[in-house]
Amino acid sequence: KNQVEQSPQSLIILEGKNCTLQCNYTVSPFSNLRWYKQDTGRGPVSLTIMTFSENTKSNGRYTATLDADTKQSSLHITASQLSDSASYICVVRNSGGSNYKLTFGKGTLLTVNP
Amino acid sequence: ETGVTQSPTHLIKTRGQQVTLRCSSQSGHNTVSWYQQALGQGPQFIFQYYREEENGRGNFPPRFSGLQFPNYSSELNVNALELDDSALYLCASSLGPGEETQYFGPGTRLLVL
Numbered sequence: 394k395n396q397v398e399q400s401p402q403s404l405i406i407l408e409g410k411n412c413t414l415q416c417n418y419t420v421s422p423f424s425n426l427r428w429y430k431q432d433t434g435r436g437p438v439s440l441t442i443m444t445f446s447e448n449t450k451s452n453g454r455y456t457a458t459l460d461a462d463t464k465q466s467s468l469h470i471t472a473s474q475l476s477d478s479a480s481y482i483c484v485v486r487n488s489g490g491s492n493y494k495l496t497f498g499k500g501t502l503l504t505v506n507p
Numbered sequence: 508e509t510g511v512t513q514s515p516t517h518l519i520k521t522r523g524q525q526v527t528l529r530c531s532s533q534s535g536h537n538t539v540s541w542y543q544q545a546l547g548q549g550p551q552f553i554f555q556y557y558r559e560e561e562n563g564r565g566n567f568p569p570r571f572s573g574l575q576f577p578n579y580s581s582e583l584n585v586n587a588l589e590l591d592d593s594a595l596y597l598c599a600s601s602l603g604p605g606e607e608t609q610y611f612g613p614g615t616r617l618l619v620l
Binding site for chain 1: 614
């Protein structure tokens with residue numbers, strides 16, 4: 394069964410600190426992995442997308458890594474800001490081309506305190 | 508902002524009632540996918556519409572139905588509402604059914620009492 398597990402479930406950090414969120418998946422065959430940021434009560438917004446051949450990708454203060462062998466990904470946030478408070482969702486896509494082959498994680502709820 | 512809009516933003520219904528949620532896709536997008544997101548959970552795929560036809564369905568009962576119009580906007584209809592239908596309903600549009608990137612709307616928060 395295709396699954397995406399995220400950890401921790403929730404995280405509280407102080408403004409300015411760094412943090413790392415984890416995503417483990419069992420989706421096969423793998424096509425790509427995407428991290429979304431979802432503000433409370435809003436739709437998810439894509440941060441990064443990684444394919445099988447990519448090990449790391451950055452988007453500003455967000456850096457995602459992918460280890461396709463161990464089927465693990467991480468999202469590292471540097472110098473956190475209050476606006477980073479949100480849920481971060483890992484989504485893995487099967488190869489095959491149809492949108493309905495996406496598997497969503499439950500997300501990590503990040504709270505950044507002043 | 509993604510250009511995907513949803514209405515209404517919030518809705519309160521009672522058990523057994525019917526509800527219709529609406530989504531306008533981003534300009535140029537012909538594919539709309541609907542998701543249900545319960546509190547503290549990730550989105551669950553309901554179904555996808557491509558050029559006015561259903562193009563895939565998740566594990567949801569038939570009382571969840573949809574429609575896509577010639578302008579590619581879409582509706583999600585839920586009949587015989589149950590308490591567990593309370594959730595954030597998201598729609599996402601894309602350039603095509605195989606297109607990598609989906610753009611999500613802000614969602615409709617449905618509360619069933």
